[in-house]
Amino acid sequence: MRHNFIDRYAALDSPLHILEPRTKLLAFTALIVGVLSIPATNGFLFFIYAFAIAIMMGFSQVPLNYIVGRALLLLPFILLASLAAPWKGYLGFGVLFVRAILCLILLILLTNTTRFAELLRGMRKLGCPQILAMNLSFLYRYLFVLTEEAMRMKQARDCRRTASAPFKEELKLLSSMLGTLLIRSFERAERMHSAMLSRGYSGDFPVISPRKFSWHDLAFLSVVTLFIVSTFCFTNR
Amino acid sequence: MTEYAVRIIQLSYTYPDGTRALEKIDLDVPCGERIAIVGPSGAGKSTLLLHLNGVLQGTGSIKILNQKLEQSGLREVRRQVGLLFQDPNDQLFCPTVYEDVAFGPLNLTVPADEIQRRVDKALSDAGLNKSIRSRSSHHLSLGERRRVSLAAVLAMEPAILGMDEPTSNLDPRNRHHLIEVISGLKATLIIATHDLELVLDVCPRTVLMDQGKIWADGETRKMLADSRLMDAHGLEVPLSLKLGFKSK
Amino acid sequence: MHIPDGFLTNRIALSLDVVSGAGILYAARRAKVDISGRTAPIMGMLAAFVFAAQMLNFPVLGGTSGHLIGGSLLAVLLGPLIGTLTMASVVIAQALFLQDGGLVALGANIFNISAVTCFSGYAVFKLFGKRIIVEGKHLFLAGFFAGWCSVMVSSACCAFEMGLSGAIPLHIGLPAMLSYHAIVGIVEGMLTGGVLKFLLKVRPDLMKDEGGTGFGIPDWIGAMLLVAIPVALLIVAGSSSLPDPLEKLLGATPIASGAVPANPLSSSRIGDYMIRSAAFILLVGLGILVSRLVRSRRSRS
Numbered sequence: 001m002r003h004n005f006i007d008r009y010a011a012l013d014s015p016l017h018i019l020e021p022r023t024k025l026l027a028f029t030a031l032i033v034g035v036l037s038i039p040a041t042n043g044f045l046f047f048i049y050a051f052a053i054a055i056m057m058g059f060s061q062v063p064l065n066y067i068v069g070r071a072l073l074l075l076p077f078i079l080l081a082s083l084a085a086p087w088k089g090y091l092g093f094g095v096l097f098v099r100a101i102l103c104l105i106l107l108i109l110l111t112n113t114t115r116f117a118e119l120l121r122g123m124r125k126l127g128c129p130q131i132l133a134m135n136l137s138f139l140y141r142y143l144f145v146l147t148e149e150a151m152r153m154k155q156a157r158d159c160r161r162t163a164s165a166p167f168k169e170e171l172k173l174l175s176s177m178l179g180t181l182l183i184r185s186f187e188r189a190e191r192m193h194s195a196m197l198s199r200g201y202s203g204d205f206p207v208i209s210p211r212k213f214s215w216h217d218l219a220f221l222s223v224v225t226l227f228i229v230s231t232f233c234f235t236n237r
Numbered sequence: 238m239t240e241y242a243v244r245i246i247q248l249s250y251t252y253p254d255g256t257r258a259l260e261k262i263d264l265d266v267p268c269g270e271r272i273a274i275v276g277p278s279g280a281g282k283s284t285l286l287l288h289l290n291g292v293l294q295g296t297g298s299i300k301i302l303n304q305k306l307e308q309s310g311l312r313e314v315r316r317q318v319g320l321l322f323q324d325p326n327d328q329l330f331c332p333t334v335y336e337d338v339a340f341g342p343l344n345l346t347v348p349a350d351e352i353q354r355r356v357d358k359a360l361s362d363a364g365l366n367k368s369i370r371s372r373s374s375h376h377l378s379l380g381e382r383r384r385v386s387l388a389a390v391l392a393m394e395p396a397i398l399g400m401d402e403p404t405s406n407l408d409p410r411n412r413h414h415l416i417e418v419i420s421g422l423k424a425t426l427i428i429a430t431h432d433l434e435l436v437l438d439v440c441p442r443t444v445l446m447d448q449g450k451i452w453a454d455g456e457t458r459k460m461l462a463d464s465r466l467m468d469a470h471g472l473e474v475p476l477s478l479k480l481g482f483k484s485k
Numbered sequence: 486m487h488i489p490d491g492f493l494t495n496r497i498a499l500s501l502d503v504v505s506g507a508g509i510l511y512a513a514r515r516a517k518v519d520i521s522g523r524t525a526p527i528m529g530m531l532a533a534f535v536f537a538a539q540m541l542n543f544p545v546l547g548g549t550s551g552h553l554i555g556g557s558l559l560a561v562l563l564g565p566l567i568g569t570l571t572m573a574s575v576v577i578a579q580a581l582f583l584q585d586g587g588l589v590a591l592g593a594n595i596f597n598i599s600a601v602t603c604f605s606g607y608a609v610f611k612l613f614g615k616r617i618i619v620e621g622k623h624l625f626l627a628g629f630f631a632g633w634c635s636v637m638v639s640s641a642c643c644a645f646e647m648g649l650s651g652a653i654p655l656h657i658g659l660p661a662m663l664s665y666h667a668i669v670g671i672v673e674g675m676l677t678g679g680v681l682k683f684l685l686k687v688r689p690d691l692m693k694d695e696g697g698t699g700f701g702i703p704d705w706i707g708a709m710l711l712v713a714i715p716v717a718l719l720i721v722a723g724s725s726s727l728p729d730p731l732e733k734l735l736g737a738t739p740i741a742s743g744a745v746p747a748n749p750l751s752s753s754r755i756g757d758y759m760i761r762s763a764a765f766i767l768l769v770g771l772g773i774l775v776s777r778l779v780r781s782r783r784s785r786s
Contacts, residue, residue: 007582011371032589036495074584078489096491096652103490107584117332117373119581129513131525135574137332138529139536143578144375145326146530146537154540171672175679178538178553182531182680183688189530191327193523194292198320199393200312200344203521254690330526 009112014061015216016113021122023217027224028110034228035102040095045231046102052227053105062112070108071101078104116140118211134205138192146185153177240268242397242425243289243301250284250295258284259295260449268302268396271426273436273457276446277471282429283323285446286399289427290318302396316345319395319424323402325382329374334385337374341393359392360385364418380411387418398424404432433461433475445470486643486666487579487594490587492652501646502592508600509573516566528567531559532574553676554669556599557606557635561628561681562692565607572599597642606635606677624685628678636670637663 010017016024031053038045057067078100111119117137124133157173243266250259258281266272274282287293289301291311299306301314319341322328331337338356347355360367363384374382383403390398403419404412412435419426420439428440436443436457443460445453447470453460460466464474493501518524535555555575560568573595579585586594613627644662648655684692 029588032490032587033495033499036491036493036498036589070584074489078491100489100491103587103589104584107490107580107588110588111581111584115332115371116581117336120332129510131513131516131518131520131528132509132570132574132577134520134525135529135532135571136578138330138526139532139574139578140332140582141330141374142326142530142533143536143582146533147540150537150540171675172679175676176683178676179680179683179687181538182534182684183691185530185534186527186688186691188327189526190523191322191324192330192530193526194287195320195322195328196330196340196526197292198290198315198318198322199341199389200315201340201521202312202344203519204344205520 007111007114007116009060009062009066010115012061012113014059014113016056016060016109018211018216019113019220020211020213020217021114021118022125023213023221024110024114025119025122025126027221028106030224030228032103032106034231035099035106038099038231040091045234046098048231049102050098053102053109056109057105060109060113062109066112067105067108071104074104130205137205142188145188146181149184150177150181153181241300241303242266242268242270243427244299245288246298246300248285248288248295248297248299250288250293258449259288262297262449262451264444264451264454266397266425266427268425269423270442271428271440272442272444273440274427274429274444274446275431275433275436275472278431280446280470281449282446283401284449286320286401286427286429289397289399290315290320292320312345316393317395318397318399319390319393321386321390321398321400321403323405325374325379325386328386328389329382332373333370334372334374334377335370337385338370338389338392341389345393355392355394356388359388362391362418362421363388364414378411380407380414383407383411383415384418387415391422395424397427398422399427399429401429402432403428403430404435405430431472433472434477437461437475437477445472447471486598486640487576487586488590488597488643488647490590492647493590493593493650495589497646497650498587498589498593500592501596502589505573505592505595505600509570509595512566512570516564516570518567524567528563528571529574531563532571532578535559535572535575536578552672553680554598554602554632554636554673556602556639557610557628557631557673558677558680560603560607560635561610561631561677562684565603568603568607569599572603575599593643593646597639597646601639601642602635605638606631609634625678625682628681629674632674632677633667633670636666636673640666640669 031049035049038049057064078097114122117140120133120137120140123136124130154177157177243264245262245264248259248262249257251257262285274285276282284293288295288299291306291308291314294308301317304310304314306314329337331340335356338359339352342352342355356370357367360369365381365384365388369377369381369385374385377385387403400419404415407415412432416435416438419428426440428436430436440457443453443455443457444451445460445466452470453466458478461475462478467474490498518528535553538553538555540552556568556572559571562568563571576586576594576598577591580588580591580594610627610631613623613630640662641659644653644655644658647653648658681692
């Protein structure tokens with residue numbers, strides 16, 4: 001199974017990658033809010049934002065076809081929801097669609113230019129409760145372990161199954177599989193806890209942060225702020 | 238007088254669900270010795286290892302380096318006793334290798350520059366390249382993961398090292414490499430395993446456990462060659478002994 | 486059910502961000518998880534479990550497939566507060582790993598998928614009696630209704646938020662979401678009930694402690710407030726600024742003018758609304774029929 005579909009390009013070394021995670025979290029959130037507040041009639045601003053995002057994509061060194069591929073994966077839902085848009089004119093649909101796509105690309109950029117461990121450190125420093133950060137870190141680590149376990153169970157089920165069982169049987173089988181997976185998760189958590197205790201764990205989950213807030217971050221943040229403020233001024237004129 | 242790394246007297250343990258795992262275990266391990274604990278699955282080997290640093294606490298007494306193991310001194314004991322778990326997935330719970338290896342020293346409040354040095358040393362002692370530091374555990378092979386787990390334990394610079402099935406599921410090359418790494422370690426070693434060839438290579442002394450009790454304790458080559466004893470406890474005489482290889 | 490960025494107005498998305506953020510901080514403080522104890526690893530591992538469990542899907546009808554969502558299951562196993570925290574980490578991970586759900590819309594998604602499912606599921610489960618886990622009677626039924634209701638309430642919240650944002654009008658979104666999730670909910674309910682029954686049979690000890698957090702009356706009041714405040718906020722935000730970007734669009738462009746009444750539920754729309762929901766229900770029925778037919782043919786051959 002491929003393990004790198006989550007943060008495949010997060011280990012590159014581009015101008016976007018070297019930023020401190022807090023900077024990126026704040027800046028990208030601001031940019032998404034910016035995209036969301038572009039008035040629908042202002043085609044020019046959409047263009048400006050698209051241009052800015054394209055520049056960042058260029059700097060990020062994340063391959064274009066990867067970004068497009070990821071965006072395409074989520075496209076059906078966005079299309080469907082946009083089609084249900086009430087003001088059925090093409091413009092209403094187009095605006096919703098473009099907004100969603102721009103935000104999606106920003107999110108893809110954020111997650112593919114930051115290692116998850118660093119993203120977590122950023123969140124932690126921005127005031128995310130420790131228990132949630134720990135949860136996310138464990139989730140990231142054990143996601144693949146448990147998914148592999150789940151896939152093995154699924155294979156074993158598919159091997160034994162000859163014809164499709166009735167709906168109810170199928171559900172019963174699935175719930176016992178899920179139950180087994182759940183019990184194994186519990187047991188693994190206990191083993192992991194003893195491994196943590198064995199290495200002196202006493203409630204403090206240490207954080208090591210290799211990246212410091214530097215002039216890069218200051219520069220990036222000020223450019224983004226300037227950009228957003230100027231687009232706002234432009235809107236209100 | 239010999240210094241004892243571990244002295245266990247009359248240790249018994251019953252799991253919360255009522256299974257008796259250990260029954261009146263007595264075991265002395267002098268400092269610097271390497272002993273193997275062999276026995277069939279479910280014999281209580283892993284449970285015994287978990288007692289060495291107080292993760293599990295049964296009745297009876299355990300002395301680690303002449304210190305009685307008690308609730309208050311657990312921190313100190315965990316600094317002295319490192320445990321290598323069977324499944325490296327249970328032991329590597331941090332997002333990156335570096336954090337995993339640094340986890341132990343950080344908990345022992347080792348100063349920052351010292352941590353860096355320890356992580357590097359532990360990784361090279363475990364036979365790993367420096368470039369592995371920033372990778373995520375789920376991108377590693379099983380052999381690498383097992384060695385990272387070992388590095389994570391070594392980074393705490395333990396005086397006593399307990400290992401649970403260190404060579405299980407490894408392919409021959411990785412197994413060989415790991416045995417080499419283990420042979421080079423200076424700590425007192427307690428290895429619980431089914432891999433009798435490993436025992437022959439590394440440990441001069443062997444303890445045979447079955448059903449929570451110790452059945453035999455003595456020189457490795459003599460015990461492993463005793464086919465009646467081996468058969469009675471679900472083990473078999475290693476091929477190399479049968480065929481007369483490895484004669485010293 | 487994960488709302489991507491772009492479908493909620495800033496006002497609604499950001500106010501839900503604030504609500505969810507505050508809710509999580511409150512839950513993290515109130516749950517009093519002993520960080521050095523077992524609960525923290527168990528929470529993390531169960532979060533990973535929910536993530537992995539969603540990969541174990543099976544065909545429901547036609548091309549779609551169902552899987553466990555897990556909010557009510559976690560709430561029953563861990564208690565609603567810890568369940569919410571655990572589900573919240575799943576939702577955050579889905580946004581960050583798979584871009585499933587947006588970043589600014591994260592607050593809304595956490596609210597819908599973790600808080601609402603956990604609390605509604607837990608509340609419904611507890612309706613079946615306090616000692617239901619210990620006694621094990623009607624356990625499947627309680628699990629089923631907990632799962633079903635949690636999905637329905639959650640999808641209704643989702644439809645409301647989208648409707649108030651002017652992305653998908655309520656009179657289309659609500660019946661569509663509810664009727665679709667009525668079916669998804671059946672799967673969720675049966676899986677929740679089934680897993681609970683399985684656990685009781687195999688490892689009843691895992692179900693006794695509920696993570697050690699009792700949930701008293703003050704907490705229920707707090708939780709109600711936590712739900713009531715955003716709803717009020719939404720209604721205020723929604724009515725004062727319903728189509729904040731889209732209004733400008735309407736005012737400015739003649740293309741779509743006239744056809745849209747100011748009130749999405751005005752009488753001229755009701756006929757349209759009934760036709761749409763009828764069409765949708767017909768479609769769903771057709772789907773079920775087709776999948777039945779396919780199945781019976783397959784089993785005969």
